[in-house]
Amino acid sequence: MKMNMCECGQQNPYGTHLCIQCGRPLTDEEKEKKVADMRYEGSAVRSKTYNASWIDKVWNFFSSVKVGVALIVITLVAAAIGTFLPQAFFIPATEENAGAYYENVYGTFGKIYYALGLTDLYTTWWFQVIVGLLGVSIIVASLDRGIPLHKSLTNQRVKRHTSFLKRQRLFAQGSNDVDLQQAANTLKQMKYNVRTEDGAVFAEKNRFARYGAYVNHVGLIIFLAGVMLRVIPGMYVDDSMWAREGQITAVPGMDGYFLENKEFILELHDEQEQTAAMAEQGVNTVAKNFQTNVVLYKQPEGALPGNTSNLEVVQEYAIRVNHPLKEAGYAFYQMDYRLNDELKTMTFALTNKETQQSLGEVTIDLYNPETSYVIDEQTRIDIIGYYPHFTGFEEGEPQTGSRFPTNPAFLFKMFTPQTPEGETSFVGIQQTVEPLGDNAYQMRFVSTEFTDISGLTIRLDRTIPILFVGAIIFLIGVAMGSYWQHRRIWLLVQDDTLYVAAHTNKNWFSMQKDMKRLEEAVQLPHVVDQLDEEPQQQKGDDAQ
Numbered sequence: 001m002k003m004n005m006c007e008c009g010q011q012n013p014y015g016t017h018l019c020i021q022c023g024r025p026l027t028d029e030e031k032e033k034k035v036a037d038m039r040y041e042g043s044a045v046r047s048k049t050y051n052a053s054w055i056d057k058v059w060n061f062f063s064s065v066k067v068g069v070a071l072i073v074i075t076l077v078a079a080a081i082g083t084f085l086p087q088a089f090f091i092p093a094t095e096e097n098a099g100a101y102y103e104n105v106y107g108t109f110g111k112i113y114y115a116l117g118l119t120d121l122y123t124t125w126w127f128q129v130i131v132g133l134l135g136v137s138i139i140v141a142s143l144d145r146g147i148p149l150h151k152s153l154t155n156q157r158v159k160r161h162t163s164f165l166k167r168q169r170l171f172a173q174g175s176n177d178v179d180l181q182q183a184a185n186t187l188k189q190m191k192y193n194v195r196t197e198d199g200a201v202f203a204e205k206n207r208f209a210r211y212g213a214y215v216n217h218v219g220l221i222i223f224l225a226g227v228m229l230r231v232i233p234g235m236y237v238d239d240s241m242w243a244r245e246g247q248i249t250a251v252p253g254m255d256g257y258f259l260e261n262k263e264f265i266l267e268l269h270d271e272q273e274q275t276a277a278m279a280e281q282g283v284n285t286v287a288k289n290f291q292t293n294v295v296l297y298k299q300p301e302g303a304l305p306g307n308t309s310n311l312e313v314v315q316e317y318a319i320r321v322n323h324p325l326k327e328a329g330y331a332f333y334q335m336d337y338r339l340n341d342e343l344k345t346m347t348f349a350l351t352n353k354e355t356q357q358s359l360g361e362v363t364i365d366l367y368n369p370e371t372s373y374v375i376d377e378q379t380r381i382d383i384i385g386y387y388p389h390f391t392g393f394e395e396g397e398p399q400t401g402s403r404f405p406t407n408p409a410f411l412f413k414m415f416t417p418q419t420p421e422g423e424t425s426f427v428g429i430q431q432t433v434e435p436l437g438d439n440a441y442q443m444r445f446v447s448t449e450f451t452d453i454s455g456l457t458i459r460l461d462r463t464i465p466i467l468f469v470g471a472i473i474f475l476i477g478v479a480m481g482s483y484w485q486h487r488r489i490w491l492l493v494q495d496d497t498l499y500v501a502a503h504t505n506k507n508w509f510s511m512q513k514d515m516k517r518l519e520e521a522v523q524l525p526h527v528v529d530q531l532d533e534e535p536q537q538q539k540g541d542d543a544q
Helices: 028-032 054-063 065-081 098-115 118-123 125-154 162-166 180-189 207-229 276-280 464-483 508-522 534-543
Strands: 003-005 011-013 170-175 193-196 200-205 236-244 248-250 257-268 287-298 312-320 325-327 330-352 358-365 372-376 379-387 390-394 397-400 409-415 423-428 431-433 441-461 487-494 497-504
Touching: 054 065, 054 125, 065 118, 065 125, 098 118, 118 125, 125 207, 162 170, 162 487, 162 497, 170 508, 180 193, 180 200, 180 487, 180 508, 207 464, 236 248, 236 257, 236 330, 257 330, 257 441, 287 325, 287 330, 312 325, 312 330, 330 379, 358 372, 358 379, 358 441, 379 397, 379 423, 397 409, 409 441, 423 441, 487 508, 497 508
Parallel strands: none
Antiparallel strands: 003 011, 170 497, 193 200, 200 487, 236 441, 248 257, 257 287, 287 312, 325 330, 330 358, 330 441, 372 379, 379 409, 390 397, 409 423, 423 431, 487 497
């Protein structure tokens, strides 16, 4: 490694601007500066030193502030795009075809939005790659600048060359009539850490404030790691389901668990209980409580997926608003409901078309229809085709749009004493088709029963502790960098001359107050801000 030799004999790593031993400037660029660059004095930043191998180029790319800012902007823009339309897990659970839903609700824009995969943005591979690259950039930038900073802060010398002191922003020199020991004691009273060495005093406090930005970075890295962990199965679930009264439904995102909606209860305020504000708004009925009484089941070990036989009861609970059912880290929240919203059963009568005499009735559970319904020994109805959401015929075949019974239709085969060979009939709402010719019997609609539906949200977030820790560390870093400042004061007696210099990373006004207090205590020469032209201007005015 190429080294820079200082006049004092100290060998400094290539790329170092100030000598680690005496503080002299080592480069022509640094010598031309009026005030010394104190960010990494005595240490070299790797990205500004090496650019030969491919490793150097990759390192320099990710350590660039411009690259980091660009990645932040790209991440924010991508995240903002994901808010244009609701994400896929927010659409109603009754919608099986998400693409059709976005097109129907949001038109062409929704169709394009869905086609580009923006409806599941935050779990897409490319968004996770962007977040990962941002994390890499933060890590590389922190190492690239944090290590030199740590070296420069831990290797500070008490005695510095006069050229170093003269190039500090706050500087003064005068006659050697100051008691350095008294100055050191005063600095200690001001809560400075003081070191002395052969006619030199070095005082420092709040060094930890310089690490605030890097503590921020640690917090951000932990936070981003928590965000990326959400794509791992079992770490994060935010899903919804519609639990129909009287049915057992598989819980999305919770493999092996099933939920039975035993009963949905809705309680309303009566007119006497309603407030004046409600009356002014013309509200006649307001929900006082709506809850779902459920039973949570779990499959036994070794059971096939979807098999609801031999389910084990986990717990029974009444889910209410803000009173979720909790199990194994999951929480079931009551979010919505629909009263008498969907068909539950349909009752048909097997009727002689000529005499209108009924041979019996059958009631079909639209969510779990049987394949055959026996009326007596010689009379039965077989269901040879069931279409919950009948959408029409395609090439002579009936089609269904979903598994939910919004427009149910059946293909029956009816066996009676007069027609032991059976008759085929297609029956839908306000539609009957007899594909094999006129039948003697028909399935006549009698009645229907509707069901209540309870909307539940299932949530699991094992990344919250990680996000919480990352956020707390980030705030600690913000506090470190915002409320404390790294302050340093040098006193040097050389050739019967006293040199005084001071530096801080921020809040120079407060630093000057410290220096004024020290000057008054031990009669030091008044330090001057070398970047402030006002004293020089004032001196010129006085001369005139």
